[in-house]
Amino acid sequence: MSSSHYLNYPKGDFPIYLAYGFRPIFLLLAPYIVLSIILWAFIFAGYINLPIENSLNWHIYEMIFGVGTAMIVAFFLTGLPELFPGVVPIVGRHLAFIVALWVLGRFSFWFIDYFGIFFTGFINIGLTAYISYLAAIPAFRDRNKRHTSLAYSMVSIVIIQTIFFLSEAEVLKIDSYKILLLSMILFLVLILLALRRVSMESINELLNQENISEIFLAKSFRYNLAIFCLLLYGFVELFFPNNSTLAYICFACGSATFALLNDFVLKENNILFKPFVLYIISTISITAIGFFFLGFNYLFELNITNHFRHFLTTGSFGMVFYVIMIIVSTIHTGRKIFTNWALTLGLILIIIATFMRAFIPFYIEYSMTLYILSSIIWAIPFIIYMKIFFPFLLQVRADGIKG
Template sequence: MNRLFDRIFQTGAPVWLCPFRPFFLLTAAHGVLAMAAWIAFLSGLLPLPDVAGGAVVWHAHEMLFGFAMASIVGFLLTAVPEFTGLPSIPRRRLQVLVALWLGGRLAFTFSGALTAWPAALCDLALLLTLIASVAGPIWHQPDRRHVAFIYNLLALLAVHAGFYVALLGGHDPMPWLRLSIGVLMALIIVALSRISMRLVNDVLEAQGGESAPYLARPPRRNLAIFAIAAYSAGEFLLPGHAVAGWLALAAAAAIANLLNDWHVGRALCQRWVLIPYLGYVCMALGYALIGLGRLSGMEMTSAGEHLLVVGALGLAVLIVMAVAGRMHSGWGLDHRGWLPLGALLFVLAALARVGAGTPYAAAAATAGLQAAAMLWIVGWSLYLAYSLKPLSGPRPDDRGGCDEAAPVVEAATP
């Protein structure tokens, strides 16, 4: 235990070699601990937390701006230097960002006693520091091909600020959390379009070029993002209105159209292609559930939103962390069975949570919630078990910092 503590908390520890290392560890650990606490609250094993906005707001906020935000910070602070050819952020700033993230989680958990002000200051300072760290390098690129990340981060900042304004003003903050789901879905599309260009074409090349090179086509991607934004704005401005149902169906159709880029023959069956593909399937089905529920008069918004967060977001975070976390720590891609098993657990968790949120399963809702939570916890525990050493230990090669591993081999396993 002391060796693990020293490995993580010493200033020169390997965990500080690259921004994804501490933030990917925090993502998975938070996914386990926050969900375990939530189930303990629902089961009566722990008293409901005295938090600003109530326990449901705490749960939703921590999944979106705790779990998801940690993965976003780790990914962007690693990807942007790779995109732009500039050095990574200084280690001291990385430690400040980690402290802000941790401070936000603790402050929000104890916001009943502290008020929401400390959490707001930490969370918004985290986003502002992230934007300040990546906006300049992205904007000054000649082609500005990655500028969509800046727009997404500014949208997240505005939504998170709106959440805290509502919370501190005594208003319902849930519409802002629902709006943030749309921003995160758009960010997933932007991020996966970059990652998939590498992953899918690598698989196609390994299979002998059996299909045309894969392209993440901007028109389809932009249409899907526009449709998601239209639904999110419609639901925010006209909550419960039928027009939001039609817009949700339009978003589902646009995302299903985006899937046509992924139909590349046998390569679709490979884990590196199938996992993000299933994330898009969950995204399309989530918006379809919301739309059908709204237009049919059956309330399935919660079920659809959980399919978006547990399924689409969970799978997207998993594949990003499994690829970037291994490649940029020097180990190469991991071809062991834990990764497809983890993806399967998140798909099953999403389906169990959807079942618990539909009108037909009201009697078994508690069992569905518990099953979904346990599958989620096991999935991220699995990630931690297989990723702790690569993320917190030294590189196995002679490269430094965030350098990508040498050409992928299957033998590098910690």
């Protein structure tokens, strides 16, 4: 599967860091994640000031749209040639232009008070819209329409991103913070759609690697139910933030997400405790746990929604970014899937950081220490990723195939 692009690979020689979509993105994204999260911790603690009027919105936007858009670019530029045979991989100068647009988007948003909302919005929305366009063309041309959900999900993200900038410019009288909360849910929907495809490719690759004849299928009806529950929660929270049903909707989200784990129970072989499979299972589980905590928050009126929301951001987003970067950087550099103690430690650290950040209200006297410490712990896995995978990203594929 990871070499199916070969017949359509463009002719010519390209720098290895521009030889396939994930390479330059991951080379930039990992250090950017480390920089932005540690910087935010010190900003929030009051040790550093940035020339940004609304630092909270900056932090949320950068973690959702800044980091999230990079993952979108890497996923689609890497995955489209495999999902749709005949799609030519984007490499070389074209890829460099897309990466430069992402970098410009980050720079402009960091200095949005200088560049202005409309210029910053144009750059950021332009990149998301362009990737949506690249995804939509093959998705709707495909006779079976198997992946149109990815295109629709991307359109929803472009729309909500546009609404965010219009609300920031006060063209629309909507609270931009609430729009960011809905954006988080829409990104989670895209994450589930992407995770379904990534898990099927990687786990079947693992089964083939271990000479197991069974096929792993991530069944669409389970994901459709989870996505429906997530969307219901996102829109009810936006329009009816004090509605008592939010507690039960969160429980439904958690239950539907946990139900995805049923796919990992094969008929003849037990793969549940294989280290690599546990990475994906842990990612799904932390998302479900997050919704259960949010449900209890609404049910018992704890009023710590934003803290428990970090199960979905620090936890779900962090683990998805980490795990997908590992999977793609392994399979798409022509290597066999592997795990080691350092990668597993990274996953455990993300989980620890998530609980530390979410439970800050219960240890308020140590809040500043926990803010900074949880951010540093959360950043360490991406440093581990850089140490292990940057050499892979800067070398030709181990199997000799281009890309």
